[in-house]
Amino acid sequence: MNIYITENIPSLNQKAANIIAAQIIMKPDSVLGLATGSTPIGTYELLVEYYNKGVLDFTKVTTINLDEYQGLAPDHDQSYRYFMDTHLFNQININKNSTFLPNGLAKDSNLECQRYNQIIQSLGGIDLQLLGIGENAHIGFNEPGTEFKPNPHLVTLTEKTRQANSRFFPSIDDVPTHAYTMGIKNILSAKKILLLASGTSKAKALYHSFLGPITPAVPASILQLHNNVTIIADSDALALFPQSMIC
Numbered sequence: 322m323n324i325y326i327t328e329n330i331p332s333l334n335q336k337a338a339n340i341i342a343a344q345i346i347m348k349p350d351s352v353l354g355l356a357t358g359s360t361p362i363g364t365y366e367l368l369v370e371y372y373n374k375g376v377l378d379f380t381k382v383t384t385i386n387l388d389e390y391q392g393l394a395p396d397h398d399q400s401y402r403y404f405m406d407t408h409l410f411n412q413i414n415i416n417k418n419s420t421f422l423p424n425g426l427a428k429d430s431n432l433e434c435q436r437y438n439q440i441i442q443s444l445g446g447i448d449l450q451l452l453g454i455g456e457n458a459h460i461g462f463n464e465p466g467t468e469f470k471p472n473p474h475l476v477t478l479t480e481k482t483r484q485a486n487s488r489f490f491p492s493i494d495d496v497p498t499h500a501y502t503m504g505i506k507n508i509l510s511a512k513k514i515l516l517l518a519s520g521t522s523k524a525k526a527l528y529h530s531f532l533g534p535i536t537p538a539v540p541a542s543i544l545q546l547h548n549n550v551t552i553i554a555d556s557d558a559l560a561l562f563p564q565s566m567i568c
């Protein structure tokens with residue numbers, strides 16, 4: 322595990338964008354696992370900038386996202402499809418048919434989870450998985466619980482997560498109660514994992530995830546079992562880490 326500390330959010334995004342850009346340059350047909358949330362927005366902005374400068378070509382890239390709210394249409398401004406289209410896909414030369422997210426409007430949630438799992442399998446492996454982390458250490462929408470769920474599944478969102486994400490909605494009542502997420506096995510199957518975290522609200526989650534026991538009560542703690550995890554975080558998020566662990 323490599324942990325990089327950055328002075329501020331722009332340098333966090335710079336490092337993250339450079340790692341993703343290097344991945345695309347070295348393997349133009351990369352499969353990227355992508356994340357939403359406020360943390361990676363600046364990373365996506367830089368990838369768009371690199372594309373506009375002619376540094377990056379996305380024509381052969383495939384993307385698969387971690388999660389999607391159940392019940393939101395793709396054109397709902399808080400759906401993760403809308404987020405990805407707006408922040409990245411509509412601004413680069415990626416083939417939209419090569420960008421995958423769960424369908425929030427699927428009628429049968431079991432079938433949707435099976436469909437999403439088949440897509441993940443058919444891609445032949447995720448080269449680089451970008452992750453954020455929830456204040457309760459969720460990854461994707463794998464919420465704290467009593468077991469690690471391996472495959473895509475429908476989640477009942479915790480009140481903490483709905484509260485945290487309510488800042489994007491008119492009110493907490495508008496935040497969906499359920500979401501689809503990739504499972505833990507899907508995430509761990511990625512060849513490389515890049516986790517971004519910023520702010521004091523993530524400090525405990527990071528500490529328990531990487532310095533505590535591996536337990537489904539702390540979903541991100543399972544990342545301790547992956548052999549290629551890079552964490553890029555600011556000093557607030559890393560406040561509880563011993564200096565000796567940080568690059």
Ligand code: GLP
Nearest residue numbers: 357358359360453454455461462
């Ligand atoms: C949501 C997403 C997660 C993301 C988390 C953190 O719950 N499902 O994938 O990591 O938010 O978001 P932020 O970066 O806004 O703190």
